[in-house]
Amino acid sequence: MxxxxxxxxxxxxxxxxxxxxxxxxxxxxxxxxxxxxxxxxxxxxxxxxxxxxxxxxxxxxxxxxxxxxxxxxxxxxxxxxxxxxxxxxxxxxxxxxxxxxxxxxxxxxxxxxxxxxxxxxxxxxxxxxxxxxxxxxxxxxxxxxxxTGPAIAAEGQPIAQAPNEQVVPMANFVFTPVELVIPVGTTVVWANQDSAPHNAVADDGIVFRSELLQTGQEFRFTFSEEGLFPYYCELHGSPGVDMAGTIRVVPAGQAPVLAGVPTPVAGGIAQPTPQPLPAQPFGQTSGTAAFRDALARNDQIVVELNPGAAPAGQVLTAFLTSDDGTTTLPLGQLQPGADGITRVVFSEPNGQNLLASYSWLLITQEAGGQSLFESQLPPQAALPIRQLLVDGPGVPNPQGYVVGLRTQTDELLRHTQFMLNSQAGGDLEGIKRHAELVFNLVSGSLDPQFGDLNGDSRPQNPGDGFGLLQNGGQAGYIKLTGDTAVAAAGAPDASDSIKVHGEHVRISAENLRGWSAQARELALQLTRATDAVSVKPQIDQLLTLSQSISRGADVNGDGRIDPVPGEAGTLLAYEHAQYMAGFGIVPVQP
Structure with a gap:
């Protein structure tokens, strides 16, 4: 929570x-x-x-x-x-x-x-x-x-700190600053601002070691001796590699003035450009409306009317309306584009998940005038669709199943890349540590082999413990995503679009199940590695699997990833889950 x-x-x-x-x-x-x-x-x-x-x-x-x-x-x-x-x-x-x-x-x-x-x-x-x-x-x-104080902007705003303290934000999988010079006697405060857990551990494992810090938690350590102290995050780095930093402690007269450090702007794994909502499964419509991600999940909606659908000379305004019709959100006026499509793009300023609150779309003459076009998310299919994209029961954190799947698979890919970096640097312990993290993330906390696999007496997991695969009494994100998509497609009021894209999500889940099982076994083998050189082919294979799990695989080499067996991964599952929540816009019936 x-x-x-x-x-x-x-x-x-x-x-x-x-x-x-x-x-x-x-x-x-x-x-x-x-x-x-x-x-x-x-x-x-x-x-x-x-x-x-x-x-x-x-x-x-x-x-x-x-x-x-x-x-x-x-x-x-x-x-x-x-x-x-x-x-x-x-x-x-x-x-x-x-x-x-x-x-x-x-x-x-x-x-x-x-x-x-x-x-x-x-x-x-x-x-x-x-x-x-x-x-x-x-x-x-x-x-x-x-x-209730004002939130600090993400860019260019220093983080408040007390005298003789230096705050080091852990944000976007980076310590900021990476290299820090402080006077002796300074207390360094590591503050986790990421959604993923981090820790700070001295390279020698002795001088300081924090527990895993969740979002908003801090770790303090006072440096009472001069010297150079390299450190790293055990989950997302290795000594001198990836999420790592150094602290140089000097006499008081030789250190720069301590200053607040701006939170770095988000980086992380690059996200592909969203694809437009396919109109064909809706049949004959006047346009479509699709949820997208701007600052947060489903906090943006794109409303488009086909060329010639908008009445000439009229000002059209779009609205979202809640399930019970008591709450209405104005989206703005639709504007004609050079492509002939009349559209409006609305982004919720606070990052609210629009799908959580709204299921009706109306387009009217001006604001509050006669309704010309409408669409509704089918009520019975809406429940499992929201479980996919908003909040599904039974998972550790309040989030949709496919949202959790995407978060966990991004983290999987990140750790596999860290493993490759460790291999390139000849860091056997780093390879085994990240292999443990990958195994635990994929397997889930109820897997019989979950835990300390690299023999350092510290079982670690960068995931939330629910796992990608089924483990014990936990279904895992892959199964929940596939089963819930099937439930939405099988709802009595499911539209053809929901059925088509629900099947695409199911296919993606089947692909993910096979790839993840292979990744699990490879990660387990790598936790037992005896040298950093001979495991290069296994790490390369694991990286390919992780990329397929997170992004999909272009098996036939046609330059795109399609919703078919062997190609569709988590990203496509997420996109097509959003397509399931899309609107096919039709004229209001008199």
């Missing part, structure tokens, strides 16, 4: 859920107080006890860990900063409210030993209620301070 939250702030999903649950607890407690005033003591006791239990779960499972991880390490030096003093005050009041409220709840349920019971329950209960309300208010204050 570490992904982007849903309340429109900079918080994670977990932080948003915690805030909402805290408010719900406060509401339950308040209703309980009202019940006591009405002398409905049975209901009062049941409500207060439920709220105390729910609060205890929040404190133990979320809040204590958050405080220890995010506040305690810096509270001594930076208690004067709002981030720390607000959280510390909330922690003190919250833990007192937790202990005191639990004591009152035990007394109310007559669980407390007689020697520890009190008699004036009303006074104790009112004080406990006051403490809970104060803790809730402070919790809201913490949320506001931590998460």
């Amino acid at each position: 570490g992904g982007k939250g849903f309340l429109g702030t900079n918080a994670s999903v977990l932080a948003d859920v915690t805030l909402i649950l805290s408010v719900i607890i406060a509401i339950i407690l308040t209703i309980g107080v009202v019940m006591a005033l009405l002398k409905r003591y049975g209901i009062h006791r049941w409500l207060q006890t439920s709220a105390v239990i729910l609060n205890a779960l929040l404190v133990v499972l979320v809040m204590v860990g958050s405080f220890l991880r995010s506040v305690l390490p810096g509270v001594q030096q930076r208690l004067d900063q709002p981030y720390y003093y607000v959280a510390t005050l909330h922690g003190l009041v919250g833990i007192f409210a937790f202990v005191y409220g639990s004591y009152v709840a035990l007394r109310a349920n007559e669980i407390m030993p007689k020697a520890l019971r009190f008699s004036n329950y009303k006074v104790w209960m009112r004080f406990a209620y006051t403490l809970y309300m104060l803790a809730t208010a402070l919790g809201i204050w913490v949320y506001v301070v931590w998460y």
Whole structure:
């Protein structure tokens, strides 16, 4: 639950859920107080006890860990900063409210030993209620301070840091800066800003080693001695190769002034140009509309009317409408192009997944005028399509199945490339480490062989643990993607377009299943490599498989990858899943 939250702030999903649950607890407690005033003591006791239990779960499972991880390490030096003093005050009041409220709840349920019971329950209960309300208010204050500040732009904005600290962003699989010069006594703060986990490990494995840092987590280390300290990320680099850096510690008078470091602009694996939505499967239509990715998944829609379809001399405006018709999103006016197509391209400014909220498309005369054209995503087919592209149940992170598939296969290709770099540098340990990472990513955490395969006593996995292939009780992303596409194509209201492209996704999944099984076996062999030279053919073969899994394979050499056995990979599966969500635009029937 570490992904982007849903309340429109900079918080994670977990932080948003915690805030909402805290408010719900406060509401339950308040209703309980009202019940006591009405002398409905049975209901009062049941409500207060439920709220105390729910609060205890929040404190133990979320809040204590958050405080220890995010506040305690810096509270001594930076208690004067709002981030720390607000959280510390909330922690003190919250833990007192937790202990005191639990004591009152035990007394109310007559669980407390007689020697520890009190008699004036009303006074104790009112004080406990006051403490809970104060803790809730402070919790809201913490949320506001931590998460409602303006987001830092990705380019050209320094990351804030305290005196005698130097922040090193881990972003786009790069340490920034790669080479850092600091005065002795400086604390370096590695901050993970990628969606993938990273760590920072000294080349000698002794001076410093962080745990795996998830998005938003930090690792601090103070350099008290002069010297050169090369380091790397174990998941995405090797000593001196790929995601690696150096820190030179010099006497105080010889170091440059510490400054905030801009977050680097995204790089990563290049993404092919999206292809237009095929109109043929829709039959006779006036145009099409297709979801695409701009800043995020499905945050853009392209609406196009065929040449001659738009009435001459009229201003046309497009809208998306929610499933129940209560929410409408204006997309803008359609403009004629040199190719004769009248179109509008709309990108959601906050990166919202448009498919999550909208299933109707309308084109009207001007804004709010007569509706001329329309289209709807079939309601029964829409459910599995959204599971593919928006949010599917049963996976570790809230995302669609084919979205997770694409994320994991990009990471697979990245690590295979790292393995090739390690081989070129004669780094046997790097080869075996990345082979372990590839195997664990493909296999999933419930595979019997998942874990420490290279013998370094540190089982590592750059994926989310769900796996590409079926493992234990986990279906894996490939099977879920294929099965869900088949379910959408088999829905009673599925259009011909959904059926055609659903079959293409199924074919892609079958290809991926075979390629991934081969990649799994090759990676397992490479974890047992004994020299860096003889394994070159195996690594080359694994790279070819990884490229096929991620991008597909042009088997017949015609310059394109088609939705056919032996060619279609993850990228085509993703594109055709988006095609399944496309609209065939038709005139509004009178």
